[in-house]
Amino acid sequence: MPQIDRPEYISDEYLTDVIRTGLAEDVGDGDVTSLATVSPDTRAEGDFVCKQDGVLAGLSVASQVFRMVDDSIGVSWKISDGANVRAGDVAGTVRGPAISILTAERLALNILQRMGGIATMTREMVDAVASYRTKILDTRKTAPGLRLLDKWAVLLGGGTNHRIGLYDMILIKENHISSAGGIENAISAARKYANNSATPLKIEVEVTTLDEVRRALRMGGIDYLLLDNMTSVDPDGHLDTSLLTAAVELVDGAVETEASGNVTLETVTRIARTGVNNISCGALTHSVQALDISLLLNLHD
Structure with a gap:
């Protein structure tokens, strides 16, 4: 994967x-x-020792934790952010006053483990759809106060950031449609708001049926369609993507498409096979399995 610089946000x-x-x-x-x-x-x-295979993320943040506790602590990394690691790899080293290192240790590891877990799961999903022109997107289902770190970790895993918050994109969902009195009213109001906005705003509309797809396309003036829960799992555990496939064919490239719902590492390849442009997955950030990293210290006078 290419080196990912710190994002502007x-x-x-x-x-x-x-x-x-x-x-x-x-x-x-x-x-x-x-x-x-x-x-x-x-x-x-x-030494920072990786206990499992995965993707490193958050190295510069962990370094800053140590510096903010004690700027005499030295941290050096042997592996870069976004790199794949194997169990047993030594990612980096830390040197300095023992009390200061012990004080900073837990927060630094928490950041490395959470960001590494997000980056690892993202990389697995990105690899699973590598044969298709499908991007893996994150969501707003992040830890309070840590959203930007969570989204940075997604980038380091090879994924793509969706909107950062409620302020940088219009995403019309089911409750907005209901409150506006229908999908046509919601799209019309959103277009008017976007046209009067001082900053450019893309418009995405959530749809759950082929009829809603048709109605949204007839209205026009939108950039994306969120094809929500258009897959289902049958009693035998098989994923049915027929409705999603029909929706993608109906859109026929008029706008970009995004699939959500029933997205797991086991299903993501099947979903990508439908031709959808983007797949969003809340589990990337709301159900993080931490990357197991330990700091093994040697003390001396």
């Missing part, structure tokens, strides 16, 4: 705030265990 101020909040809730007035048991003169060095 990750500002220095955001990183500082996230780390400061994390340290405040974890460290409070001080790491009393380390202060009680470790001499201030004790130095430590250690």
Whole structure:
């Protein structure tokens, strides 16, 4: 995978705030265990060891955690963000005052494990659809306060960011359609709002039936159709994609399509086979399996 630079939405101020909040809730007035048991003169060095295969993510954030606790701590990485790792690989090393390293350790590992878990699952899904022109998208189903880190991790896994929040794209969903009095009213109102917006706004409409697809296309002026839950699993556990396939054929390239619902590592290839442009998966960020990484320290005076 190509090297992914820090995205524009990750500002220095955001990183500082996230780390400061994390340290405040974890460290409070001080790491009393380390202060009680470790001499201030004790130095430590250690390795970040990967305990499973996966994708590394969040290295620069983890480094900043250590620097914000104690800027005399040195962290060096042997493997880059977004790289595949194998169980047993040493990702990097840390050196400095033992108390400071022990104080920063948990938050740094939490970030590496969460971002690595997201990047790993994303990479697996991206690889599963590699034979098709289908992008894997994230969603807004992220951890409160960590959305931008979660979305950065998706990029590092080879995925694509959907909208960042409620402010950068119009996505008309079922409840909006109901509140507006129908899909036509909702699209008309959205187009008017977008035309008067000071910043460009794409419009996406959620549809669940072929009739809704036709009605949305007749209205025009939209950029994407979200084909929601147009797959189903039969009693034998097989995925039925016939409705989704029909919807993609009906759209026929008029707008970009996005499939959601029933998206797992086991089903994503079948869904991509329908010809849909994008597949969004909330599980990338709402059901994260942490990447197992440990910090093994050696202490010395």
